[in-house]
Amino acid sequence: MxxxxxxxxxxxxxxxxxxxxxxxxxxxxxxxxxxxxxxxxxxxxxxxxxxxxxxxxxxxxxxxxxxxxxxxxxxxxxxxxxxxxxxxxxxxxxxxxxxxxxxxxxxxxxxxxxxxxxxxxxxxxxxxxxxxxxxxxxxxxxxxxxTDIAYKPVRGRIAEALLLLNSSFVDKEQITLTREDLAGLVGTVKETAIRIISEFKNENLIEINKRSIKIINEQGLKKISHLYD
Missing domain, CATH: 2.60.120.10 (Jelly Rolls)
Structure with missing residues (x-):
């Protein structure tokens, strides 16, 4: 940059x-x-x-x-x-x-x-x-x-975090936060964050380019994020 x-x-x-x-x-x-x-x-x-x-x-x-x-x-x-x-x-x-x-x-x-x-x-x-x-x-x-950490499953917390980060990386169109930082943001371990990110990719909610993440189905992530509200 x-x-x-x-x-x-x-x-x-x-x-x-x-x-x-x-x-x-x-x-x-x-x-x-x-x-x-x-x-x-x-x-x-x-x-x-x-x-x-x-x-x-x-x-x-x-x-x-x-x-x-x-x-x-x-x-x-x-x-x-x-x-x-x-x-x-x-x-x-x-x-x-x-x-x-x-x-x-x-x-x-x-x-x-x-x-x-x-x-x-x-x-x-x-x-x-x-x-x-x-x-x-x-x-x-x-x-x-x-409250989220106490009651919302990690899958919902990561979906919510990706939506939040997407607004922070608005000028870049891709989220470049490391998996370790993503795990730290939602209160989980790196391995769990990696697994759920892989699940989101397989569900066509996001695209992964090396360490970058691009949201391609914002509504799908919102649905997962609010599923446990």
């Missing part, structure tokens, strides 16, 4: 990010204060138990937010796409990160200093409301995921 140096004015995710509610003056201040960096696939953006220094905004690429379970296995909490913010909960609470963020493909990610973030929270009500909405949505998503 060829990445470009980004600013808030030309960022590919700007229209979908919270910064779309900022004034031209606020955008200019962000451009002056923000530091954008390139992360290779697999490179940590920040790590669990470290202290936050600012707010991360994904400009290009994809980032997985992960947490290690008591068994030492990685659980993926969410996938952040261009325009998404990462690390805001720990920043707001002035606490160490409870999870890690890792690039799952070559990515361009911008770091907004803590002081700039706090200034926006205090001066821009639309930005503040947007952050509160993000917090509520994340809580709701976590509650849904807990």
């Amino acid at each position: 060829k990445l470009t140096q980004s600013t808030c004015k030309i960022c590919k995710g700007s229209e979908s990010s919270l910064f779309s509610c900022c004034t031209p003056e606020e955008i200019e201040n962000l451009n002056l204060a923000t530091n954008c960096s390139f992360y290779k696939k697999g490179q940590p953006v920040f790590q669990e138990d470290s202290m936050p220094v600012g707010l991360y905004c994904v400009s290009e690429g994809l980032v997985k937010v992960t947490k290690l379970g008591s068994n030492g296995k990685e659980q993926i909490l969410r996938i952040a796409k261009p325009g998404d913010l990462v690390g805001y909960k720990s920043l707001i609470m002035s606490m160490r990160y409870k999870a890690s963020a890792i690039a799952i493909e070559d990515s361009s990610i911008c770091l907004i200093p803590k002081s700039q973030f706090q200034e926006l929270l205090n001066s821009n009500r639309a930005f503040y409301d947007g952050i509160m909405q993000l917090l509520c949505e994340e809580i709701d998503s976590a509650e849904t995921k807990i």
Whole structure:
């Protein structure tokens, strides 16, 4: 993937990010204060138990937010796409990160200093409301995921995850998440994820090209996803 140096004015995710509610003056201040960096696939953006220094905004690429379970296995909490913010909960609470963020493909990610973030929270009500909405949505998503893991079979969870990932990889038409990451996203083991992906292929729900997955029957996956709701 060829990445470009980004600013808030030309960022590919700007229209979908919270910064779309900022004034031209606020955008200019962000451009002056923000530091954008390139992360290779697999490179940590920040790590669990470290202290936050600012707010991360994904400009290009994809980032997985992960947490290690008591068994030492990685659980993926969410996938952040261009325009998404990462690390805001720990920043707001002035606490160490409870999870890690890792690039799952070559990515361009911008770091907004803590002081700039706090200034926006205090001066821009639309930005503040947007952050509160993000917090509520994340809580709701976590509650849904807990319920799914408890009651929905793995087959349904993987169908749901593929539909979710399809919206994240919308510009690529194919899902390039590894089978191990897919397993971590739905709370299962890699071998089970591989088996179910193979079943979906045989049922003509998806196509597989090496490590990439292309959905060819979205309605079929939706039916499997909602079968156990």
